Amino acid sequence: MRKIRVVIAKPGLDGHDRGAKVIARALRDAGMEVIYTGLRQTAEQIVSAALQEDADVIGLSILSGAHMHVCPRVLELLREKGLDDVVLLVGGIIPDVDVPRLKEMGVRGIFLPGTPMQEIVDFIVASARPRVEV
Amino acid sequence: MESSVAEQGRVPARRASGVFTTVSGRPVNRLYTSADLPGFDYDREIGDPGCFPYTRGIHETGYRGKLWTMRQFAGFGTPEETNARYRALLRAGGTGLSVAFDLPTLMGRDPDHPLSLGEVGKCGVSIASLADMERLFEGIPLGEITTSMTINSPAPMIFAMYLVVAEKQGASWQQLSGTIQNDILKEFIAQKEYIFPPRPSMRLITDVFGFCAREVPKWNTISVSGYHIREAGATAVQELAFTLRDGIEYVQWAVDAGLKVDDFTPRISFFFNAHNDFFEEIAKYRAARRLWAEVMRDRFGAADERSWKLRFHSQTAGVSLTAQQPYNNVVRTAIQALAAVLGGTNSLHTNSLDEALALPTEAAATLALRTQQVIASESGVANVVDPLGGSWFVEALTREMYEGARAYFDTIDRMGGMVAAIEQGFPQKEIAESAYRFQQAVERKEKIIVGVNDFVVDDEPPMPILYIDETAAVRQTARLRDLKTGRDQARVDAALETLRTAARGDGNTMGPLLDCVRAYATVGEMCDALREVWGEYEEVPII
Numbered sequence: 001m002r003k004i005r006v007v008i009a010k011p012g013l014d015g016h017d018r019g020a021k022v023i024a025r026a027l028r029d030a031g032m033e034v035i036y037t038g039l040r041q042t043a044e045q046i047v048s049a050a051l052q053e054d055a056d057v058i059g060l061s062i063l064s065g066a067h068m069h070v071c072p073r074v075l076e077l078l079r080e081k082g083l084d085d086v087v088l089l090v091g092g093i094i095p096d097v098d099v100p101r102l103k104e105m106g107v108r109g110i111f112l113p114g115t116p117m118q119e120i121v122d123f124i125v126a127s128a129r130p131r132v133e134v
Numbered sequence: 135m136e137s138s139v140a141e142q143g144r145v146p147a148r149r150a151s152g153v154f155t156t157v158s159g160r161p162v163n164r165l166y167t168s169a170d171l172p173g174f175d176y177d178r179e180i181g182d183p184g185c186f187p188y189t190r191g192i193h194e195t196g197y198r199g200k201l202w203t204m205r206q207f208a209g210f211g212t213p214e215e216t217n218a219r220y221r222a223l224l225r226a227g228g229t230g231l232s233v234a235f236d237l238p239t240l241m242g243r244d245p246d247h248p249l250s251l252g253e254v255g256k257c258g259v260s261i262a263s264l265a266d267m268e269r270l271f272e273g274i275p276l277g278e279i280t281t282s283m284t285i286n287s288p289a290p291m292i293f294a295m296y297l298v299v300a301e302k303q304g305a306s307w308q309q310l311s312g313t314i315q316n317d318i319l320k321e322f323i324a325q326k327e328y329i330f331p332p333r334p335s336m337r338l339i340t341d342v343f344g345f346c347a348r349e350v351p352k353w354n355t356i357s358v359s360g361y362h363i364r365e366a367g368a369t370a371v372q373e374l375a376f377t378l379r380d381g382i383e384y385v386q387w388a389v390d391a392g393l394k395v396d397d398f399t400p401r402i403s404f405f406f407n408a409h410n411d412f413f414e415e416i417a418k419y420r421a422a423r424r425l426w427a428e429v430m431r432d433r434f435g436a437a438d439e440r441s442w443k444l445r446f447h448s449q450t451a452g453v454s455l456t457a458q459q460p461y462n463n464v465v466r467t468a469i470q471a472l473a474a475v476l477g478g479t480n481s482l483h484t485n486s487l488d489e490a491l492a493l494p495t496e497a498a499a500t501l502a503l504r505t506q507q508v509i510a511s512e513s514g515v516a517n518v519v520d521p522l523g524g525s526w527f528v529e530a531l532t533r534e535m536y537e538g539a540r541a542y543f544d545t546i547d548r549m550g551g552m553v554a555a556i557e558q559g560f561p562q563k564e565i566a567e568s569a570y571r572f573q574q575a576v577e578r579k580e581k582i583i584v585g586v587n588d589f590v591v592d593d594e595p596p597m598p599i600l601y602i603d604e605t606a607a608v609r610q611t612a613r614l615r616d617l618k619t620g621r622d623q624a625r626v627d628a629a630l631e632t633l634r635t636a637a638r639g640d641g642n643t644m645g646p647l648l649d650c651v652r653a654y655a656t657v658g659e660m661c662d663a664l665r666e667v668w669g670e671y672e673e674v675p676i677i
Contacts, residue, residue, distance in 0.1 A: 013237035013253050015326025017675075018366050018453075021566050022573050024677045038675035039326055040249070064237055065492075065602060069252030093457075095492055096596055113457045113490050114586040116577055 004128045006057040009037040009046045011074075012066040019091060020061035026117035027059075027124070043073035051081055056128040059120075062092040067102065075106045085129050091115070157411035157581070158369035159571065160534070166526035174529065179424070183519040187427040189420045189532065191478045192443040196519030197510075203481040204506045205282055205447065209234030209259035210493050211606040213269035216259040219496065220274060226500055227507065230312075232282040232483060233270070234258035235292070240327045242288045242661030245610040255606030257493070258284075262614050262656045267295040268302070277305030281312040282357070282447070282481075287329040289316040290338055291660045294647040297350070313354035313403055313447070316342055319380040319552055320359045323561045324366035326673070329661055332553050334668040338643060339384060340391045343398040345644035354403040356384060357447060363561075364407035365453045367569020370418045373407060374535055375542030376552075376561050378425050382543070383552035385434055399430060400440035408474040408482075409451040410466065416522055417531035419477030422446065424532075425539055447481040448474040455490040459585035460597055463487040468505050475509055476522055482506055492599040562676050617654060625653040630663045637667040 008024045010017055017039060028034045035053050037046060050058050058078075062070060067090060078086055090102060091111040099110050109123050147154075155161050163170065181187055184194030193199060206223055208231075209216045220231055235258040238250035244262050245254045254260050261267055276299060285292045293314050300310055318335040321328045328335065339356065346355045360368075360377030368376065381402060389395055404422065409415055426444035430436040450470040455463045464487045471484050484502040486494030494502070510516055522528045549555040556562070575581040582588045633646040650660050 013241045013243070013249060014257075015321075015328075016366075017326060018569050021677045022367075022570055025566075025570050026573070028677075034677070036675050036677050038673065042249075064253055065256035066252035093491065095599055095601060097601070114583070116587070117573060118577060 004032045004057065004124060005035070005053055005055045006032050006059060006124065007035045007037060007046065007050045007053055007055040008059045008061065009041045009049070010039045010061050011041050011043065011046060011070040012062060012064050013040060014062070014064035014066070015039055016063050017061070019063070020059075023059065023061070023091065023117065023120060027121060030121040032124070043070060043077055046074055047077040047081060047083070050078070050083060050086055055086060057087045057089060057124055059089045059091060062090060062094075065093070067092070067094055068098060071102055071107055072105055087124070087127050087129075089120075089124070091120070156370070156414040157409060157572075158371065158414060158568075159575070160369070160371070160414070162527075162531075166530050168526060170526055170530040171533065179533065180420075180523060180529070186431070186439075186442060187424040188443055189424040190520040190523050192423065192445065192480075193519075196478070197475075197516035198519075201510050201516060202475065202479050203230045203280070204228055204503060204510075205230040205232045205481050205483055206499060206503055207232040207234050207282075207284065207449070207483045208494075208499065209236075210257075210600070210602055211255040211259065212609055213259055213261065213266045214272075215606070217270055217272055217274070219499075222496060223499070223503070224274075224279070226503055228503060230280045230282065230481070231274070233284065235283075235285055236260045237327075239288065239292075239657055240285065242291075242329050242657055244614055244656050244658030245607060246614055247658060250607075252607075254604075254610055256602050260606060260610045261292065261295070262610065262658065263617055263654050264295050264298055264651050265613070265617055265654060266610075267292075267299050271299050271303075275305070276300040276303055277309055282315075283313070284315045286315055286318055286321050286327055287335070288657050288661055289314045290342055290644060290647050291651070291657050293342065294644065294651040297648065298651050307350045309352065310350055311352045313357050314342070315359060315405070316356045317359045317380065317405075319383060319556065320362050320377070322556045322671075322673070323363055323376060323380075324368075324565060325362040328671050330664060330668045331671045332556060334637075334664075335671075336384075336387050336553065337391075340388045340393065341643045343384075343388050343401075344391070344393055345642055346401060347393070347397045351401075353401065355398065355401045357403050357405045358384065359405040361405050361407045361449055363565065364409060364451065366565050367572060368565045369568050370409065370411070370414045371535055371538035372542070372561075372564055372568060374418050374422055374425070375539040377404065377406070378422060378429070378539060379543055379546050379552050381426065382429060382433070385430075386551065389434065395430075395434045395436045396438040396441050399434070399436055400438060400443075404444055404446040406446055406448045406474075406479075407451050408448045408470040408479075410454050410470060412469060412473045413528060413531055414535075415470070415473040416477040417528055417535050419446070419448075419474070419479065420520075420528070420532045421535035421539065423478070424536055445480045447483070448477075448479040449483040450474070450485045452485055452489055455485060455487075456583060456586050457490040459591065459594065460487050460491065462585055463490070464501065464505065467502065468509070471505055472509055472513070472515065475515055478520065488597055488599055491597060493602065495598060495600045559674065559676050566676060614656065617656075621654045626650070626655045626659070629653045629655055630659060633660065633663050634667055637664050
């Protein structure tokens with residue numbers, strides 16, 4: 001089995017990257033390959049990174065309230081590129097009312113402030129597509 | 135210090151290791167005595183309040199003469215909505231305004247820009263042009279209140295708008311008072327709301343210093359901020375060291391640009407975090423005053439004692455707030471605010487209990503203000519100046535903070551200054567490391583967060599939160615369209631061209647910016663003009 005590949009991205013204009021960086025490091029320490037895109041990525045850039053890096057998982061860090069715009073666009077592009085099996089996760093400040101809406105549109109995991117890093121690691125291990133080394 | 139820690143291992147302790155640490159991971163002793171302050175020199179290290187090096191405070195009378203300013207940061211949606219919140223805060227006894235702008239404004243983008251999608255009015259108020267600024271301060275006399283504006287890359291543009299609104303209200307620039315954050319270095323280090331590369335960004339800031347020294351002498355031209363550095367994960371010493379080293383960098387660049395040190399440094403102010411570790415925070419503020427006084431007098435040769443006095447705003451730690459059991463946040467905020475007051479803060483914002491969930495509701499924002507009012511009016515702590523001065527623990531911790539910051543100054547000086555250190559990623563790496571170490575300590579339960587990794591409950595009642603929909607985005611975008619059809623486009627184009635020319639040369643950019651604002655050029659247009667000349671900064675991500 002090859003390592004799970006995760007693209008961690010910060011969409012939108014927000015620059016608060018503490019969470020994204022801590023998670024990126026925790027996933028790397030848990031044995032995953034992590035690609036951190038850096039700040040202010042458009043949905044197009046994020047999906048293109050996932051395609052190029054052959055990612056199993058995309059983790060978006062959003063604190064600004066733009067999640068209801070960013071997530072549908074990322075999901076739409078994933079479908080267009082035939083990347084339906086890439087697991088989309090979102091972490092950050094997400095109001096309760098938006099959680100079921102995001103799940104319904106296809107976001108697989110939503111992690112709110114205070115989530116232990118191990119919980120995210122376990123979730124990814126359980127939900128990333130099983131793959132063999134090529 | 136080492137022997138004391140070893141000694142603690144022999145006495146019963148709640149922790150298996152016998153080591154107790156601050157929230158920053160700094161070991162503290164079981165007991166402090168005079169032995170922990172070898173060679174303590176009262177006059178040299180602390181001095182009386184109002185006396186160099188101001189460790190005990192910049193005012194001889196502390197809060198007896200004047201309480202700290204209770205300044206609650208607020209802004210959301212359209213200018214009208216925010217204007218209503220300001221009026222409510224002033225009615226409730228708030229004594230100053232503090233403007234939160236939305237991300238498009240902070241990043242110099244208009245509401246109709248593709249990158250603004252989903253962000254307009256979400257984290258603050260949307261301001262695209264002078265017309266929005268006029269609505270924001272409708273019915274609020276700018277000559278009579280003080281306003282703080284948290285704006286950095288587009289600070290000169292927003293400041294120019296404020297000045298023109300004041301002018302239209304008939305208020306004299308000579309009398310205007312308030313603060314613009316205008317601190318780009320901490321953006322590169324921590325918050326990442328930068329537009330232009332570091333060097334032209336520094337030039338914009340020195341332009342503001344020079345302009346204000348002549349035209350708006352009571353305005354605080356910069357709020358050198360540790361707040362965001364701390365929120366990004368820095369320890370208390372790192373916050374202190376990087377913030378003051380940023381301050382040194384601004385002074386150095388302005389002096390190099392030809393300004394006289396005592397002409398602009400009295401208007402430099404600071405902004406610190408008020409975090410959970412009570413004594414560590416108090417020590418941090420005390421050490422900050424001493425460091426700045428010494429740096430200004432000894433490193434820059436400032437002769438005006440106003441240049442030596444570090445004035446600061448503080449805000450309770452947003453990062454310490456929990457989404458779980460949010461009412462606990464009221465308690466956290468009260469403890470943090472008390473530390474800021476005991477550390478001699480000149481101005482304070484207390485966070486609202488719902489801020490790990492959303493922007494605050496009006497009820498939550500009022501409770502946060504009441505927290506300050508209880509401390510000021512009921513606790514008695516404002517009666518005595520620096521009441522913790524002379525505590526062996528507080529003085530030892532203050533000295534440790536001071537020495538820790540000095541060591542960082544030396545490192546950064548050797549790198550060639552803060553701009554050079556940022557270009558090498560030094561403070562960014564230090565902060566990322568501390569943030570990760572703290573998170574690991576939480577996961578191992580070495581650090582307990584009530585309601586998160588201990589004392590957890592399963593079912594929590596939902597909190598009423600402020601939900602910001604797209605109404606503001608739709609309204610602001612439509613307004614922008616109307617503005618662009620109604621204004622004198624030739625005048626706008628000419629003003630923007632003058633701005634580009636100024637940016638290419640070395641004249642002060644504030645004059646051309648004021649002309650752009652009077653012509654109703656937008657924040658996005660002014661920033662774009664400068665983007666064309668200076669380009670945009672892109673950081674190399676470090677994890």
